[in-house]
Amino acid sequence: MVQIPRTPDPAPPAPLPVPTSTDVARRAGVSRATVSYVLNGSGTVRISEPTRRRVQQAARELGYVPHAAARALRSGHSRMVLVTAPSYPAGPIYHRFLDELQWALGRLGYTVVQHGTAPRHGARGPYSDDAARTWAELRPVAVLVPGSGLRPDAVDLLRRSGARAVLTLGPETVPGAHALLTDHEAVGHRAGRHLHDRGRRRIGVVVPTEPGHEVFATPRLAGVRRAVAGTTATVTELPLAYAEGDAARLAADWGPLGLDAVFAYNDEYAMLLMRALQDEGLGVPEDVALLGADDLMLGRLLRPRLSTVHLELPSGRDLAALVDRAVRDPAAPPERHTVLGAQVVHRESS
Amino acid sequence: MVQIPRTPDPAPPAPLPVPTSTDVARRAGVSRATVSYVLNGSGTVRISEPTRRRVQQAARELGYVPHAAARALRSGHSRMVLVTAPSYPAGPIYHRFLDELQWALGRLGYTVVQHGTAPRHGARGPYSDDAARTWAELRPVAVLVPGSGLRPDAVDLLRRSGARAVLTLGPETVPGAHALLTDHEAVGHRAGRHLHDRGRRRIGVVVPTEPGHEVFATPRLAGVRRAVAGTTATVTELPLAYAEGDAARLAADWGPLGLDAVFAYNDEYAMLLMRALQDEGLGVPEDVALLGADDLMLGRLLRPRLSTVHLELPSGRDLAALVDRAVRDPAAPPERHTVLGAQVVHRESS
């Protein structure tokens, strides 16, 4: 960070005392109870119009903002939905989904808060109790955990701390938690079947070596295997780091592999590999068919245009509704939903 | 969402009462005060080892998790740093930065919470008071607002609600808030100078038509203009949507433009445009030089390899230190820092 020359700047006003509902009450000449009634529009109690006005004006003049923590403490529950940071590097698809979810939950009166305790080096394990404890301290009414690694005891901890619903969005179910299953096995299966349908018989499957991707890569690989089970086709695992050098290495050793198709994990790895293959003089799709996933824009810009598996997360509205339902009936048995739409988009590379 | 058949699932236990420090005290046979001392390791008070043990064991057995809101209420301040959702579509660079920041603030004892009130269609304006109010209700000790659009009255509202520091990370300063200035004018300037140095004289600058990008695009354009001011070079604004069709349209009308270089806003737009140009038979960089920004991996995979402006956000550690400093001395005048490292990486496209 570089300090740049600055013109003298007016110091901010000394920290004023934060106005409370008591201040509003005093200023409006009413009791705190009345203030609360006016500002929260309690259903049962009626306040006269003049009083109501005085209170609202006093609140405005003071810049009064209610204290969410105090409210939660008193009322025994918050409207906070905590979304934890995904355990994997999230892409544009996830962010669009989260945006939608936030908006939909907002309409239902919830406040969405993201907590990014990304598991760092040296952490004891995925979603160690430490992380879950931090979440629990916030006393969210619901917790959504995208990705994998949520442990059953963490679910327990959260529920015992008052969370009325715990939901996972990922490849596995966790006891006690509602599950939105992203069925990556099905993604692999679609990919495998597509390549097999196109007449390919020696299929490679890229498995990123970067940590955090196993969650998707493993079931996708299994899906491809299942797709060609009972046929003459073979499936070969292709570890690959997201780096030019590694792709070049893989491409250089391509011959002996004898592969005629690759499901490249996603569009970005596909682009990486396509480039390396082409640089090595191999033809796509003549020599080797290439299939990505995610349907990113960049796939359409490649030559040949990249075939891909288009993925679709659940609509934010649907998920918001599920959260709301779960919160209203915390004792209901966990729901399980399959939420990952997967569809092959056939373009030119396969 | 598709409901899949499920085996009957054990219903979760009826919502147990959440254990409080009173429960821990009772179980350990001590007072709540003692529990607090033990669990928070108060500096002044010494608790005997046996008592300490009993308390800790009781807490463990009960699955006790302190109530952050209650604690904040009593102590008068929280350790929550609120990071609002960026007002622009955030890329991998931002996410890496945020990760780092979170980690660094965590080490300083803060809890980072992201609040995504992304300004949606129909919202009254950028960061309307509504959004700021929601933030203020959480009574964060500090608020970091990436992007632009934070209004001075929102800063005021936040400070009057007890936020000891408000920081912006973006192209503009806001009165009352610390500013981490991402100097995109400098990015444009570097880009313009590079292209001019390479002998280009008719320079196009891509300006995305998608909303939200103006914040960057406008100053970048201005920077290019400044870089060639006083020379014979010209600068042409090139509105472009992130869609194949629009790029094709632009490329089809290329001739009359008479441009020999383009600063393409970022690597993704650069890739889009490069493809369209090449499809149109134009040579990069012979006919037209192309410069991206962000230094994404995909730039290295293009042919020719994409020249780009490498951007660097401040280190999470530095920023965490600044937040901490600002929180400790809330009356200090706002700091201003320029935090965007910009450096041209010359490859083959320019």
Add this chain to the structure above:
DNA sequence: TTGAAAGCGCTACCAT
């Protein structure tokens, strides 16, 4: 070394 008690800001019950 430990406990009693006040009080943070707020809501909701019960009076008036």
Add this chain to the structure above:
DNA sequence: ATGGTAGCGCTTTCAA
């Protein structure tokens, strides 16, 4: 229609 007041879970001074 409005006010008094208890108490949510916690920390911290003051006494014992």
